[in-house]
Amino acid sequence: MVWVIGDKGMLGTELSLALEKAGLGHVGSDREVDITDRVALEGFAEGKRIKWMANCAAYTAEDEPELCQRLNVEGAAEIAKLAERMGAGLIHISTDYVFDGNGERPYREDDETNPAGVYGRTKRDGELEVLKNCKNSFVMRTAWLYGRHGSNFVHTMVRLMNERESVRVVDDQRGSPTWAKDFAEMIAAFIRVADSGKNMSPGVYHYTNEGDVTWREFAQAIYEEGRRLGVITKDCAVIPCATEEYPTKARRPAYSVLDKTKIKDALGMKAPEWKASLRKFLSEWAP
Ligand SMILES: NC(=O)c1ccc[n+]([C@@H]2O[C@H](COP(=O)([O-])OP(=O)(O)OC[C@H]3O[C@@H](n4cnc5c(N)ncnc54)[C@H](OP(=O)(O)O)[C@@H]3O)[C@@H](O)[C@H]2O)c1
Numbered sequence: 001m002v003w004v005i006g007d008k009g010m011l012g013t014e015l016s017l018a019l020e021k022a023g024l025g026h027v028g029s030d031r032e033v034d035i036t037d038r039v040a041l042e043g044f045a046e047g048k049r050i051k052w053m054a055n056c057a058a059y060t061a062e063d064e065p066e067l068c069q070r071l072n073v074e075g076a077a078e079i080a081k082l083a084e085r086m087g088a089g090l091i092h093i094s095t096d097y098v099f100d101g102n103g104e105r106p107y108r109e110d111d112e113t114n115p116a117g118v119y120g121r122t123k124r125d126g127e128l129e130v131l132k133n134c135k136n137s138f139v140m141r142t143a144w145l146y147g148r149h150g151s152n153f154v155h156t157m158v159r160l161m162n163e164r165e166s167v168r169v170v171d172d173q174r175g176s177p178t179w180a181k182d183f184a185e186m187i188a189a190f191i192r193v194a195d196s197g198k199n200m201s202p203g204v205y206h207y208t209n210e211g212d213v214t215w216r217e218f219a220q221a222i223y224e225e226g227r228r229l230g231v232i233t234k235d236c237a238v239i240p241c242a243t244e245e246y247p248t249k250a251r252r253p254a255y256s257v258l259d260k261t262k263i264k265d266a267l268g269m270k271a272p273e274w275k276a277s278l279r280k281f282l283s284e285w286a287p
Helices: 010-021 038-045 065-086 118-133 153-163 180-195 215-229 261-267 274-285
Strands: 002-005 026-029 052-055 089-095 137-142 166-170 203-206 237-241
Touching: 002 010, 010 026, 010 180, 038 065, 052 065, 065 089, 065 118, 089 118, 089 180, 118 137, 118 203, 137 180, 153 166, 153 215, 153 274, 166 215, 180 261, 180 274, 203 261, 215 237, 215 274
Parallel strands: 002 026, 002 052, 052 089, 089 137, 137 203, 166 237
Antiparallel strands: none
């Protein structure tokens, strides 16, 4: 049985669907089982034969450092300690924000972390808690996620492009747009392979869709595909701008491409190319 924690979030929802599709039994919890509350976590697990925990719960608000600390660090530690006590495997989701984004080649799992903000620092500290407290733990970093559930860049762009004549999008940050459904299916495959007896080395793994673009290039592709599929119904220009012109609370890494060799080798599978996945995602949405 796989326990999906944060199962009402963007990734958690997709992971529950992917486990279903892979024929893997699962249960889920979200806010009603607070991950910082050990008693609540133990109460939920009691009587269930939990073999895997997948932690998709996180807190991203840069201006709420205490909540980020509680969820991303203390919650992650509680989950890891419980997984260890139960003898379960733990898949813990993390982020490209653990890097400073000054890199010039895809980040490998063992590259030095250097988070620039509260979210990234607490996610990095959470990774360390997980690896310290649970022997059979797998930290899976991803980036630039979008999906059907919850707010994300694709939803925002489609809405704005249907409302405005132009949108300004930063053109000096590079990464790999990643469909939450692809990531969820990879996690399900990972569990299946590990359950089949293959020895998966605990530690950090990177996963995104294949290829990399700037946010402006991503927005342009959303526009072109969305227009073709009828998801975007009017003309809209995508205008490039620089990061300084569009300040955000959390400083986004300028370069957040992740090297996926390790996970691809472990599973013997490829990651879908980002544009093909975007096309599939928008087709599911099309009228
Ligand atoms: N989204 C991205 O672009 C991105 C990129 C890289 C990595 N990641 C990582 O991917 C993972 C999943 O992200 P996501 O975008 O799917 O997140 P999400 O949509 O915000 O989902 C997180 C879920 O956890 C729930 N939650 C909040 N506090 C909780 C608590 N105390 N106890 C239990 N559950 C709680 C949230 O509920 P509420 O909604 O009510 O708060 C939400 O349903 C995270 O680890 C994130 O760091 C995300």
